[in-house]
Amino acid sequence: MKKVIFFSILPIMLVLSACFSDPIQDDLxxxxxxxxxxxxxxxxxxxxxxxxxxxxxxSDDITMYDALVSTVIPTYNEFIKELNSVPIETSELREIHEIYIKGADLQYNAFVKIVRALETQDPLLIEEANGMLEEARSLLREYQNEIDKLAEEHNVDWEEKDSSTSSI
Known part of the structure; x- marks a missing residue:
């Protein structure tokens, strides 16, 4: 008898739990x-x-150039490809993710401009690239603020990482 009651209540519980699900929270x-x-x-x-x-x-232009060409740009390019392939279900999160993509694209283009500046020894290109990097950082901060705000609105708590292990 208890099994019959349990199995007749189980579908109702599943339906009710689905009603209280927050798709944005789940997506986030x-x-x-x-x-x-x-x-x-x-x-x-x-x-x-x-x-x-x-x-x-x-330390010097050659060291920076080598790092940009051999590691930074190829890895950052892979990062952008990965960002563009992330599946997102909700428009709220998609909108915020697009800020991240915009900031990452801008930062990538700044890295490429630095390489060009180093190749041509053009200080004006370095200035342009530095401005692009600053704008990219602003977009990335905006992304983080918007993600935090969305998390707060949908009761998502972040686990804080040990700041000594953070690279940024």
Whole structure:
């Protein structure tokens, strides 16, 4: 008798649980925990390689050029391909993801412009590329803020990573 009651209530429970499902929350969880893992790794690899030869770590043009051509640009290109192939179910998350793609494309083009500047020794191209990098960083911050806001609106809590292991 208990089995009959349980099996007759089980479909009702499944239907009710589906009614309370939040598709944006589900999509966001899948996006961060599954779909974006490869992209996040590729981005971290490319940005880390760039950071090792730029800013306070800059040593000379040849070292920067070699890093950009051999590691940064090819890896960042793979990252962009991965970003463009991520399946997203909801328009809310898709809209935010497009900000990420726009920022990543801009950053990629800045890296390519730096290579061209190094090849031609054109300081104006370096200035343009630096402006592009700043705009890309702004878009990437906007993406992060929008993802955080969407997560908060849909009750998704992020696990904080140990900042000592973060490359950025």
């Amino acid at each position: 969880m899948d996006y961060v925990n599954k779909e974006m893992l490869t992209a996040f790794e590729l981005e971290a690899t490319a940005v880390s390689a760039y950071d090792q030869v730029s800013g306070i770590n800059y």
